Amino acid sequence: MTRSATAPFPPHEARAIARAFLPAHVLGNRYDYFYTLSKLRSDPLYPGVLDALRGTSAPVLDLGCGLGLLLHALRLDGQAMPYHGVDIDADKIRRGTRIAAQCGFEDDARFAVVDLADGWPPHAGSVAILDVLQYLDAEAQRALLADAIAMLTPGAKLVIRSGLGDDSRRGRTTRITDRLAHLFGWMQEVPKCYPTREGLQSQLAAAGLHVDFRPLYGNTPFNNWLIVAG
Numbered sequence: 001m002t003r004s005a006t007a008p009f010p011p012h013e014a015r016a017i018a019r020a021f022l023p024a025h026v027l028g029n030r031y032d033y034f035y036t037l038s039k040l041r042s043d044p045l046y047p048g049v050l051d052a053l054r055g056t057s058a059p060v061l062d063l064g065c066g067l068g069l070l071l072h073a074l075r076l077d078g079q080a081m082p083y084h085g086v087d088i089d090a091d092k093i094r095r096g097t098r099i100a101a102q103c104g105f106e107d108d109a110r111f112a113v114v115d116l117a118d119g120w121p122p123h124a125g126s127v128a129i130l131d132v133l134q135y136l137d138a139e140a141q142r143a144l145l146a147d148a149i150a151m152l153t154p155g156a157k158l159v160i161r162s163g164l165g166d167d168s169r170r171g172r173t174t175r176i177t178d179r180l181a182h183l184f185g186w187m188q189e190v191p192k193c194y195p196t197r198e199g200l201q202s203q204l205a206a207a208g209l210h211v212d213f214r215p216l217y218g219n220t221p222f223n224n225w226l227i228v229a230g
């Protein structure tokens with residue numbers, strides 16, 4: 001696999017994934033298609049996550065999965081591990097479930113509506129928490145990470161992407177954009193707390209995990225980092 005882990009998908013791969021999100025009818029709503037296409041073409045998130053998960057076949061729990069784009073990226077990459085995506089947004093879960101079934105992924109993929117402020121399903125394997133931590137308060141973040149660490153099986157990975165709480169220009173842009181996304185209705189939830197590098201590092205290292213931090217913002221103006229622990 002020669003794809004870069006720090007650049008967005010090349011156009012033909014972005015189109016191959018986004019095509020699944022086209023409406024069944026030619027006059028149907030194309031919002032999900034254009035949203036996924038532009039995200040996949042501009043954001044290096046998924047190539048970075050695929051690189052982190054490659055080499056383990058442990059089931060993946062995707063916390064705050066949205067439409068389940070990670071599932072589609074995994075399958076494009078030839079990663080066939082079982083996938084469980086959960087999100088608070090029932091409409092995204094409904095659309096994500098339908099699209100995964102249309103792609104023939106239903107045997108090894110399932111989705112459920114879950115509010116991470118209240119809890120999360122039991123799991124053993126890898127855990128992905130992508131652009132979600134900021135929607136939980138600091139206490140819920142710590143509790144979620146403690147349980148995610150306990151879910152890891154040998155060889156499995158905890159893969160987090162998050163904006164980090166700091167005073168950089170990128171940090172400020174991330175905070176303002178997340179608030180605008182809520183105000184304009186793109187995101188139902190309000191960001192509550194951005195984790196700090198020090199806080200994540202100390203919790204993950206205290207659990208005996210090897211932790212790797214690297215910037216993963218590509219050409220975006222955001223303060224996004226990929227944190228891989230295992």
Ligand SMILES: C[S@@+](CC[C@H](N)C(=O)[O-])C[C@H]1O[C@@H](n2cnc3c(N)ncnc32)[C@H](O)[C@@H]1O
Nearest residue numbers: 064065066087088089115116117130131135189
């Ligand atoms: C920026 S999107 C990221 C979606 C997906 N992880 C991705 O990277 O494409 C944030 C997601 O977190 C979900 N979310 C926010 N608060 C949540 C909560 N309390 N419980 C579960 N999901 C939540 C939102 O509904 C949204 O789908």
